[in-house]
Amino acid sequence: MTDVTQPDAPADLFDPLGVDWTPVSPRLASARLIVTAIWMGPLLLAGVALAALTQVAWLWSFPALVLALVVWITVLVPRQVRAMRYAERADDLLVRRGIMFRQLVVVPYGRMQYVDVTAGPLARKLGIASVQLHTASPATTATIDGLPPQEAARLRDRLASRGEARLAGL
Template identity: 60%
Template sequence: MSSPFDLPGVEWTSVSPRLVVARRVVSTAGTVVSLVVVAVVATLWWSPWWIAAGAALFALGAWQWWLVGRQVRAIGYAEREDDLLVRRGILFRSLSVVPYGRMQYVDVSAGPLERWLRIATVQLHTASASSDATIPGLPPEEAARLRDRLSRRGEARLAGL
């Protein structure tokens, strides 16, 4: 039985492994802040439940740390003749097909952490807000190349209409 996510002849391009680092930094910061809050509250109002809460938060943080690596490996994109494919997800998988002729504009963005790790996010905007596609974790050179290439292909498709 074939899956709607397995497309024959499609070569997927992976995102940078630096995206794992960025997402783990954010996840770890949230876990550490939560653990500090639990520790302070446990110090002020002692109860064994606070130890259980701290252990649960730590376990959740460790699980997120592991999961981020798998999530990032599941992100990929492929440029085809008439459209761009973007896939993501492990348990809840998604595959977006964005025709070049439907693209209105392409954004490249990078926050402070992304700039420090030398990665960027490319976001495609289409006429339909529900069909926008995002490709996080691209090296800046690849993000610029993809932005320019997608813009050219989108303009060429619109001109041909």
């Protein structure tokens, strides 16, 4: 009887051995919470105003539901941001995210077509940017949100040069 287990197999599917993960900026959580407040604040105020003006008791369930959702998002978003990480390896880029539903995206440098760096007004105010990698397959595009602008520029340049080097060999 032979042992079919592999001693070099990673202990966790989403945490390969020997990978140094780089976390995203915690300011991403602030950006997402501000967007939540912008959307949920008016809903909460409208629900409270409607319930108070009509004096119908069951209408208070709507603002209570919105408030419960805001509390849930406030607890969940920082945990989600802490779970987001990326790693550069010799031949590919790894992007990991998720708490309950985990995702690990592996993008070989030779498959990259171009790299985008974006930052909206709120992201610029908070000092963060996003890097998006595009490949020939739309299913394998990877996005890294919440990077400091200097890191986003460094990563963009490094990924572009690595992608060109890998494509030159084809």
